[in-house]
Amino acid sequence: MIVINYFLNNFVFPREAKQFPHKLVASAWDLASSLRSKIVTGFSGTNDTQLLLPVHIQECDLPELQKTDAMLLTIYYNRKMKLTNIYHLNIGALFIDGSNRDIAVKWLNLSNKNKIDYAVYFDFDSIVFCDRQLHHYRFETSPTGERLDRCVFFLDEIYTRGTDLKFPNGFQAAVTLGNGLTKNSNEVHQQIITLKKRSPIGHKKNRCNTKQSTWDGLHHWAAQSISFQRKVRAFQEIQWENQQQSITSTMMKKLINECLEPEIIELKHMQGTAKVLEIIEKIYIARCQQCNHHSSTIIHNIVLRRLHEYGGTKQRLSQLLDEEQQRELEYELEEERQLAQPLSSKPCCPRLNTEIIQLCDINSQVMNLARLSNVFHPLPHAFTGIKFFKQCQPNSWPSNFWISTEFQRVTETKLISLDPFMRPPRWIIVYRNQHIIFITAFEANWLMVYLTSKSPVTTLRLLLPRVKRFQSIFVNTPTLTVPSLIGISNRIIPYFIANEWLVQLFVFNGTRYFDIVDEQTAYCQCLSLCPQPRTSIEKAAFGNGWIAVDEFVSDSNHRRCLSINQARFTLNPLTFVKQLIENRNNFQAPLSSYVGSIICNSYKTYGTITE
Structure with a gap:
């Protein structure tokens, strides 16, 4: 904990959690300011967002490009396109009840078996494909890349950007429009450009999204204009004598004070006020009145006129965040974890069976371990109660590999998962050089006394997992067996596994x-x-x-x-x-x-x- 506290206090908090009382904000208004020496203009194939451009920006499309918007709408709303091979782009992330893997498998099961053999999806930043036998492999190492015509693709919102897949000719895609996405939004264009094709989209839904996106954008567009107006007004207050005049420290301090905005906003100011529905025009006027700085009269009048013309009578809460902020907050909430403490369990009381001691008797006949089922079990019995017991393939393990009953007994508490209580295999008995039996440390401690002076036809050995390079696992080390394999009679050959x-x-x-x-x-x-x-x-x-x-x-x-x-x-x-x-x-x-x-x-x- 001392090391963690030192690291947090000296490296994490000073850098990642540092706050400043004020901030300087830049937006599209600043980038496209009319005071710039170079001309800045807006360009786009569509005009859905022209109302959200700064007031000193106008779309000056070339005559040959003015029909682009109508052509794009014609492609979007064309219902004569035959949907044969569909590649699904889930831009809006509407599937929230399952993982990409679950959705891809479900889609593969619903697909035509005569035409589709695989489903391709993203899993933790890796492209994975799934076949009809539900085997999941990495896309890069599979021959599926040469049979994309036999695949369905599910690309989620995060992974569609930058994905490069060699789709066959004649394919088509289905694009899922999320909340507020329009045909002019960056997300839609990036995903459609990925497929090099346009897809039919419901025109009614698209129009509603366009209207809603424009109306939501006007609120933020007006809020950004307030910040820009303060800066314009601040520069106008400076007494410029000529263009070659140098800025003094007094002028710079005054300019900064006019442009700074508060960085730390208290919760009572953000969420503590009464939530009253207002039209965006009145919200803008109220924010201008709360601002102590003077605004630019020309820009203020233009913004007010546009809000009056296009804001309508629809009302909203001024405290609401925009969609991207809301989705970010929701994502953070989903990432929160609360680890449930495991239930208290009662350990089994160790015991030593007489049959375990009889293993040390080298003068008696070889014990039939299969008949002593109350003491010895085949090795797969160690997986009893473990979640992957069905996958251990019990018949695939050697018949001469055993565990003691005590090795499998760990806790007396019932109705709990035994995964955390799976005993690590450390001690084995090589019985008559024919059987390998896993035992507990308690049993091994007792057997050391009985085996020390015996013949090494039955040996107690320590078996360690090799978790690093060049590590000894001790199991075949002659000096570490009990009894030792060093100095034995020439008639007995040391046994190594x-x-x-x-x-x-x-x-x-x-x-x-x-x-x-x-x-x-x-x-x-x-x-x-x-x-x-x-x-x-x-x-x-x-x-x-x-x-x-x-x-x-x-x-x-x-x-x-x-x-x-x-x-x-x-x-x-x-x-x-x-x-x-x-x-x-x-x-x-x-x-x-x-x-x-x-x-x-x-x-x-x-x-x-x-x-």
Whole structure:
């Protein structure tokens, strides 16, 4: 906390939370001032916003461009356009009940299966495509880019700007108009220009939006004019003798005092006044009266005349913010989070079963662990009560991998999610060099006493996940087993866990790095993955569709052809592995890690692994 407080007090607050008593404001009125030496004029293909230009700006369209507005309306309202392939642009962000992924999947399900095979959408700044099997892949690494005629596209408001997609000829798009959007708004033009095509839009809705946008804009246009009038009046008050006259410090202070506006506005002044409906003309007059500075008479009269002519009798609240500010505030409110504290839970009281102690008896017969179901369970039983239990594929794990009952028992509290209580696998018993049993630290503490002087056919070992490069995991270290593998009889061969079993333990304990290339190869074989870089045979198999975009090889015949002989999982395990790693490490596997590069980026990092 001391470090955090120091960082906030010395770097964050002084820079990000600093306020000044006054501010200087610039708007379109200042940029297009008539006092500028260069001529500034307005240009546009349409004239929807001509009433919102500064009073000294006029549209001087060339004769050949004066018909642009009518031509654009003709294109917009043309109902003879046949809508075949529709690409949806949700400019107005009207879909608020689901994510981009949900909407894209829903749209794909509603599309014609004979014409549409994929849906393309944005997910966290990445273009993603979804097929009919609901597999989601990165657009850049998929062959979908060559089959855009078989896709539907859903581009949300944020991601349509700057998106460059090579659409086929003859396509058309549907544009969703949000609140207050008109045919002349920047958002609509940017999205339509993205598609290089114009789309039919309901003309009644467009006209209503145009009128509403102009009426809303007049209020802000008049408010900006007040700030500009103060500046014009301030410069007129300066006694200029000639153009070469230098500005003194007294003149500059007087000019600044006339142009400054308050930066800090108290809530009682912003929201504390009575909310009374008024027409925008009276709101403008009231604001002029509240301003202590003199205004420009010429501009004031022009603004007042335009508000009188076009403001109408429609009323509004002067305290209301404009649409962009409202949407920004709503977005901030949506981002607020309140973390619910987890319910208190009662831990299980540890106990030591006699069958666990019998594992140390090397003179008795090998125990049949399958018959001792009250003490030993197959390893997939460790996922009982976990959200990804259905994805663990219980039949894909080795039959000689076990957990003790105590390993799975953590809390006695019922009806709660067990995800936070999933015990980390640290201690294993290699029983008669045939079975691997995960036990608790409590059981391991007792077994150390019984195994110290025994023969090393049954050993207690520590298994750590490799969470950084060049880290030892201890499981095959001869001096760290109980009993030690050092100094044993020549008749007994020290047992080391092979890579085939070791990589399955890596999957279970959330390992992120490998020690040698053979471990990486065995890991990919275990998960039936064929990531990049690939051989020429593997490249041909990928082109034939044997290897999926996420590198998984599902067909058993294809696995044999690709020499994937140690595959354990018959179904795609990537989602399960990602969730398991996140549960073990409390964060997702980073792309810089060996495992993260394989399961997330489909790439083996051969060059960074040394034997």
